[in-house]
Amino acid sequence: MSLIFLKNIYKIYNVGGEEVRALDGVDLTIKENEYLAIMGPSGSGKSTLMNMVGCLDTPSSGDYEFEGEKVHNMDDNQLASIRNRKIGFVFQTFNLLPKATAQHNVEIPLVYANIKREKRLKMASNALASVGLDDRMHHKPNELSGGQRQRVAIARALVNNPSLILADEPTGNLDSKSGQEIMNIFDTLHQNGNTIVLVTHEDSIASHANRTIRLFDGKIIEDVAK
Amino acid sequence: MFSLFIENIKISVSSVLSNMTRSLLTALGVVIGILAVTLMGTLISGLDQSFEKSMEFLGKDVLYIRKFQWFGNKDWWEIRNRPNIQTKHSETIRNKSQYAKYVAPVAEWWTSVKKGDENVSGVRVSGTTEEFAMITIAEVDKGRFFSRAENRSGARVAIIGKDISDALFQDKNSLGERIRIGSYNFRVIGEMEKQGKFLGMFSLDNQVIIPIGAHQRLFSRRGWTGINVKVDEADLDNATEELTALMRQVRRLRPSDEDNFAINRQDPFKEQYAMIKIAIGGTGLFITILSLVVGGIGIANIMFVSVKERTKEIGTRKALGATSKMILFQFLMESVIICLFGGLIGLGLAYGGSLIINSFFPSEMPFGLALAALGLSMIVGIVSGLAPSYKAAKLNPIDALRYE
Numbered sequence A: 001m002s003l004i005f006l007k008n009i010y011k012i013y014n015v016g017g018e019e020v021r022a023l024d025g026v027d028l029t030i031k032e033n034e035y036l037a038i039m040g041p042s043g044s045g046k047s048t049l050m051n052m053v054g055c056l057d058t059p060s061s062g063d064y065e066f067e068g069e070k071v072h073n074m075d076d077n078q079l080a081s082i083r084n085r086k087i088g089f090v091f092q093t094f095n096l097l098p099k100a101t102a103q104h105n106v107e108i109p110l111v112y113a114n115i116k117r118e119k120r121l122k123m124a125s126n127a128l129a130s131v132g133l134d135d136r137m138h139h140k141p142n143e144l145s146g147g148q149r150q151r152v153a154i155a156r157a158l159v160n161n162p163s164l165i166l167a168d169e170p171t172g173n174l175d176s177k178s179g180q181e182i183m184n185i186f187d188t189l190h191q192n193g194n195t196i197v198l199v200t201h202e203d204s205i206a207s208h209a210n211r212t213i214r215l216f217d218g219k220i221i222e223d224v225a226k
Numbered sequence B: 001m002f003s004l005f006i007e008n009i010k011i012s013v014s015s016v017l018s019n020m021t022r023s024l025l026t027a028l029g030v031v032i033g034i035l036a037v038t039l040m041g042t043l044i045s046g047l048d049q050s051f052e053k054s055m056e057f058l059g060k061d062v063l064y065i066r067k068f069q070w071f072g073n074k075d076w077w078e079i080r081n082r083p084n085i086q087t088k089h090s091e092t093i094r095n096k097s098q099y100a101k102y103v104a105p106v107a108e109w110w111t112s113v114k115k116g117d118e119n120v121s122g123v124r125v126s127g128t129t130e131e132f133a134m135i136t137i138a139e140v141d142k143g144r145f146f147s148r149a150e151n152r153s154g155a156r157v158a159i160i161g162k163d164i165s166d167a168l169f170q171d172k173n174s175l176g177e178r179i180r181i182g183s184y185n186f187r188v189i190g191e192m193e194k195q196g197k198f199l200g201m202f203s204l205d206n207q208v209i210i211p212i213g214a215h216q217r218l219f220s221r222r223g224w225t226g227i228n229v230k231v232d233e234a235d236l237d238n239a240t241e242e243l244t245a246l247m248r249q250v251r252r253l254r255p256s257d258e259d260n261f262a263i264n265r266q267d268p269f270k271e272q273y274a275m276i277k278i279a280i281g282g283t284g285l286f287i288t289i290l291s292l293v294v295g296g297i298g299i300a301n302i303m304f305v306s307v308k309e310r311t312k313e314i315g316t317r318k319a320l321g322a323t324s325k326m327i328l329f330q331f332l333m334e335s336v337i338i339c340l341f342g343g344l345i346g347l348g349l350a351y352g353g354s355l356i357i358n359s360f361f362p363s364e365m366p367f368g369l370a371l372a373a374l375g376l377s378m379i380v381g382i383v384s385g386l387a388p389s390y391k392a393a394k395l396n397p398i399d400a401l402r403y404e
C-alpha cells in the first residue's frame, strides 16, 4: 500500500483577479521508505506541494489519501492530529522557540499529543541523542550553531515516530559542511526505514534521494528513480 | 487533556516572565484597578467599624436636646441667635415627661488639666449630674461616678478619661489624688474605660467629668450646654414629639414661632454616613472601572502585538500538531496571567495601603473582596485576550509559516 496518494491536485490562488496555479493537476504516489527529492525553479510550487503532502494545506480540488485515509475531507482538528502523529516537519529556517531549551523544543509535539511529562522528557532526550546532541539538551537555540539547530529541529520531527518526514530546503541556511552532516542524518533515517521527502535546489543534495521529481509551473515534468 | 492544560499554563507563564517589563507595564491598569477596589473596601470596612463604635457612644435610645440641629441646613444667623439650652430645664423635663427614663444636663468647656509638672491641654471638661452615668454607655473602669449628694453639694470631684490618666498617672493609682482643672483643685474619684475616637475625629478619652454645679460656678457659662434624655428605643418618635412640646412650653413659643432648639438623635449620622459611603464607594468604583477598561484595552493591544510578533511560532506550533483551540487557549491564558499578575501586585500594594489605613483607624482588607478582585482581573484577562487569541487561533498555518 502506498503511504501518500495524490490525484489530480490543484491549488489555485486568486491574486488581484488573476489566477495563480501553484499546483496544476499533480498526480503523485509515495511508497513507504521512499527517499524523494522535489526540485524545480523558484515559484514552481515545491513548497506548496510539500505543505499539501504535510496536511498543512488543503487542495482547491483533487483527492489526497494518507495511509488510505481521505485527507481532502478532513477538518482542521483532524489535520492537526495527522500532523501531530504522522508527520515530522523540518524547516529551512529551523523554527525553534528561541526561549526554550533544545529538550523543550523537541518536547512540543509530544505536549500536543498529550503525553505525560516523564515519558516526554525521555523521548525528547532519545531523539536528541539520535542526532548526536545528547550533550546539548539544555542549550537554548542561540547557544547552538546553525547545524546544531537544524539537528534539534530534526530531533523534533522524529520524536513521535512519524510515518513521514518532510524537509523544505533543510540545508538552505547552512554551510556545506553542516549541510553534509544534516544529509548524513537523513540518510541514516532512511536506512532505518523512515520515509523522507525533501525540497532542494541543489543537485548534490537531491543525489542523496533515490527518487527525484521536477516541478515547473505547478506541474510535475520529470519523475526519475535511481 | 490535563497535562496539556498544565503545559499551556507553563508556556504562558514563561512567555509573560520573559517579557517582564512589558507585562508589568501592560498590567498597570489592572494593578491600579484592583488597588482602587480593595483599598476602597478596606476604607469602608474601617469606617464601618469606627462608625459603629461612635454610634454606640451616641446610643440608639438617647435624645439630645441642643441649640443646633445635627447636619441641619438652617440659616446660620437664625441658629446663632437662638437662646442657649438652660440646664435647669432638665428638671422640668424630668418632672413632666412620661417617656424620659433618665435626664442629664451637660455643660462643656475646654481647659488644661495638671498634676505636678504633667499637663494636658484642651481637655473636654463636662459638667453633668449623676444620671449621666445611666445614660452613657461608657463604664467607670476604676473607682466610681459621683453621687447625687456630691452633685448637690457641688463637690470638687472628677472622673477622668483614659487619655488623662495615661498622661498624668501612667500606671500609678489616680484615685484620691488631686489634679488641677484649669486653676481649681479636684479630687479624682474614678476613671472611665477607654472609648477611642469619635468618627476618627477627636478622642472621647480626653475628658474629665465633674458635677454640674461646680462646673457652672467655676467655668463660666460660656461653653455649650445641652440635655441628654434616655428613653425606650420604641418610644423615640413619641418622646421627640413630647420633648418638642415641653421645650416650646418652657420657651413660651407661640404656635406661629418656629422651634428655636433641636431634638437630636443618631439617625442623621447614619444617613450622612450612608451618603459618604456611597460617595467613597462610587469614586472607588469609578476609578476601578475606568482603570480596568483602560488596562483591558492596553492588554488587548499588547496581545495583538504579541500575536503578530509570534506569527511564525504559531505556524510552527500548528505544523507540530497544535489545534486552533490549543493556540486560542495558550494566548487566552497568557492574557489572563498578565491580568492575574497585575491583580496580585495590586492586592499586595492594597495590603500595604490597608496597613497604613489601619494606623489611622482600625480596619482590615476584606478577604472576600480580595478574592473577587482576583476574579475580576481574570475576567478582564479573558475579555481583553479574546479577540487577539481568536486571531491567533484562526491563523492559517501556511501563511503563519511564511510570515517574515
Ligand SMILES: Nc1ncnc2c1ncn2[C@@H]1O[C@H](COP(=O)(O)OP(=O)(O)OP(=O)(O)O)[C@@H](O)[C@H]1O
Binding pocket: A013, A014, A015, A020, A021, A022, A040, A041, A042, A043, A044, A045, A046, A047, A048, A049
Ligand atoms: N498565499 C498565496 N497567495 C498567492 N499566491 C501564492 C500563495 N502562496 C504561494 N503562491 C504562489 O504559488 C506559487 C508557488 O509557490 P511555492 O512557494 O510553492 O514555490 P516554491 O517552488 O517553493 O519556490 P521557492 O523555491 O522560491 O521556495 C508561486 O508563484 C507563489 O507566488
Ligand SMILES: [Mg+2]
Binding pocket: A046, A047, A048, A168
Ligand atoms: Mg519554497
